[in-house]
Amino acid sequence: MRRPSKDSSNKLSAESQRLSSIAQAIVQSASRVEERIWEKQLDTQLQKLLKTNHQDSIDAALNALFKDELAAYDVLMDGVEAVSESSTMVEQQDGAEVTWQALLVAAPILAWTRFSIGSGTIPPELLTTLQAHFSAHLLAEGARAAMAPTLYAIDQLPRTHAETYGLTHKLAAAAHKGGSVKPAVRAPDTAPFLADTRYLLVAIVAPAGAPLFRWQEAQHQLNFATERNNALSAWRDQATANVARLLPGCGVELLLPEAYYVACREADKLIRPVSIRAAVHYLTNTLDLEPSDLRAVIAGFGEEAADGQVDEYRVGFTLRQSPEVVYGIVWPLYGQEDEEGTPMEGGFGGALPPPLTPVNEIIAYLNEAGVTHVKRINERYVVEYCDDCGAPLFADPSGELVHAEMPEDTPAGSEHFH
Numbered sequence: 001m002r003r004p005s006k007d008s009s010n011k012l013s014a015e016s017q018r019l020s021s022i023a024q025a026i027v028q029s030a031s032r033v034e035e036r037i038w039e040k041q042l043d044t045q046l047q048k049l050l051k052t053n054h055q056d057s058i059d060a061a062l063n064a065l066f067k068d069e070l071a072a073y074d075v076l077m078d079g080v081e082a083v084s085e086s087s088t089m090v091e092q093q094d095g096a097e098v099t100w101q102a103l104l105v106a107a108p109i110l111a112w113t114r115f116s117i118g119s120g121t122i123p124p125e126l127l128t129t130l131q132a133h134f135s136a137h138l139l140a141e142g143a144r145a146a147m148a149p150t151l152y153a154i155d156q157l158p159r160t161h162a163e164t165y166g167l168t169h170k171l172a173a174a175a176h177k178g179g180s181v182k183p184a185v186r187a188p189d190t191a192p193f194l195a196d197t198r199y200l201l202v203a204i205v206a207p208a209g210a211p212l213f214r215w216q217e218a219q220h221q222l223n224f225a226t227e228r229n230n231a232l233s234a235w236r237d238q239a240t241a242n243v244a245r246l247l248p249g250c251g252v253e254l255l256l257p258e259a260y261y262v263a264c265r266e267a268d269k270l271i272r273p274v275s276i277r278a279a280v281h282y283l284t285n286t287l288d289l290e291p292s293d294l295r296a297v298i299a300g301f302g303e304e305a306a307d308g309q310v311d312e313y314r315v316g317f318t319l320r321q322s323p324e325v326v327y328g329i330v331w332p333l334y335g336q337e338d339e340e341g342t343p344m345e346g347g348f349g350g351a352l353p354p355p356l357t358p359v360n361e362i363i364a365y366l367n368e369a370g371v372t373h374v375k376r377i378n379e380r381y382v383v384e385y386c387d388d389c390g391a392p393l394f395a396d397p398s399g400e401l402v403h404a405e406m407p408e409d410t411p412a413g414s415e416h417f418h
């Protein structure tokens with residue numbers, strides 16, 4: 001289950017009510033036939049709203065369902081994501097209509113550094129090389145692709161489903177016709193982090209019903225997992241050096257390219273432990289100390305009206321014998337992580353070990369990085385940011401929210417990241 005946007009409205013428009021009703025009808029369907037009839041109606045309604053940029057109608061329906069109908073909320077969220085990241089095109093070939101399907105795919109890159117992580121326009125020759133490797137190692141026979149000429153930071157990606165819909169159709173048309181897409185006029189500046197995700201966005205098109213990826217082809221279906229791993233290995237082997245040219249001074253790890261929303265969520269989760277390792281590496285090298293000389297303070301944060309729900313944990317780092325927070329990272333929670341991480345009442349009967357809670361997972365990664373002195377603040381805080389620079393505030397060992405500040409005697413030239 002994904003969480004909705006924070007904006008909400010008590011009164012639903014006719015469009016929002018229609019979306020809500022169809023989503024509830026899908027949940028209550030008694031057969032696959034009935035379910036698909038309703039899904040087709042939902043797709044048609046979403047297509048109309050996304051094409052005309054009526055994102056507010058979609059958001060209102062999602063917010064209303066999140067409060068009272070969680071199953072219908074998930075259905076609507078799945079629907080709007082599917083429609084915004086895909087499209088179909090019909091063309092005439094030898095007097096007959098041929099339908100093509102398109103899917104927006106994200107190829108995530110985990111990056112870490114002590115300096116800065118680049119983003120922006122990809123040079124044409126490098127774009128050509130990356131697109132060639134993508135097609136050669138990942139695409140099914142007969143599928144085509146068009147790669148956006150931009151290396152995206154997370155806050156430069158489309159901000160709404162309607163914007164995603166527009167980008168999907170633009171890239172799909174380029175892939176279908178063999179054309180290209182102009183770089184973004186000017187991508188907004190991105191906040192500096194020691195570890196962050198970057199994304200290559202690609203539209204894949206193929207005849208309707210035909211496979212898009214190599215592992216979907218008939219000869220690989222019995223061993224699709226092996227073929228998918230082989231494709232990822234080949235993509236990493238061939239593309240990593242080219243991606244490194246876009247991100248000088250960074251360590252990088254390429255993840256499996258997948259459907260846009262799934263790939264972004266997976267990258268969001270996998271960058272979190274990288275952030276811990278990067279933070280410890282940065283602090284130990286900049287301050288000339290050992291990981292055991294650091295202390296980590298973990299505190300949960302959520303919205304004021306969220307009824308105790310934790311949306312993210314923040315980890316503040318101090319020197320072992322000092323209360324001042326010198327650096328901090330944010331560990332956001334996704335879906336039901338806060339709930340799924342809590343063992344069920346009565347335990348698991350000894351059959352399976354209980355899952356790690358998010359806090360225990362954070363502690364495990366801190367310990368792995370060499371930070372063994374960890375303090376958990378049990379109080380849940382309302383999300384707070386610095387009024388001057390907008391950086392998140394972190395709990396110090398006494399539980400007071402403070403700004404993370406490197407010591408005044410930090411060597412000149414060291415980067416100060418939030």
